[in-house]
Amino acid sequence: MTEFNALLKRAFAEAHEPADDGFSLRIGRAVARRESAIGARAVIYAIGLGVAGVAVFMGVFPLLWGFGQDFLNSGGLEVARAQGAFNSEAPALTSSVSEQAQSWMQSISAGLMGQMLLIAAALAGGAVAYRASQD
């Protein structure tokens, strides 16, 4: 059996197929087509991403624009108030610097509450999305 197995191995080894140039050419063409298709897909993907990015930007920009204006208005108003409070003459006897600062902080908090909540929500949302992407 061992000798027969050796004979079989020799027979297998001697029975290789002759090279066929047509076969190599077909593979070459198939590989070239495949690479072209991959290149075309990459271009389509890049264009799609660009279009999606522009669409998202166009959708988000008006929101950011409105929010930004609101934020700047409120901030400016609070700065003006604080400046007025510090520049006012003869503060009351009970009013110390720390009370004025506290009053200013409360005023800022009340004026910018909406914006601060929005920023906190955006940060929390971002953190959740980041965590989800890491998982």
Next chain:
Amino acid sequence: MAARGFLSLAQASEASLIIASQARDQGAFGELVKRRQGWARALLRRMCNNHAEADDLAQEAFIKAWDNIRNLENPAAFPGWFRRIAVTTFLMAKRRQKAVFEVIDDASPLASEESTPEAAASAKIDLEKALANLSDAERLCVTLNHGEGLSHSEIVDMTGLPLGTVKSHVLRGTDKLRRLLDAAA
């Protein structure tokens, strides 16, 4: 092209061709196909027993190799790596054709008479003709064992067949070949 680093593809070593192919050099991969196609087509022709189907599967296997050649860490491992792709491609094709590989055909019992190696050696070995008389599973296992020099456990690893089934297929397939070749003599 920069990855090629040699003047003539025909003079390049196989390892260089593989490294260039990993850098997506189609010319280098073409040369690799040219060098390996004889072996790959012979392997699949023996497993398939159908020349046209074997060439289609060899083409499919080479394209899979092109797609995945970046995953090949050691260029010296290319033959074994490609053999695995070829065998997997063959098995997938057979699964599509609903071929059954695990059932051992007991209707063809082992030959009781002993044949001498000399008798087989004196015969004009028409290996392909003899292999055509084996079942798909026997042909696969015998080709991998005798043709590719794989051990039973390596065949198990490559095909997913149980060890006992592989051993039976190799034994029965070899015995059938011996009887067929003796008869031809």
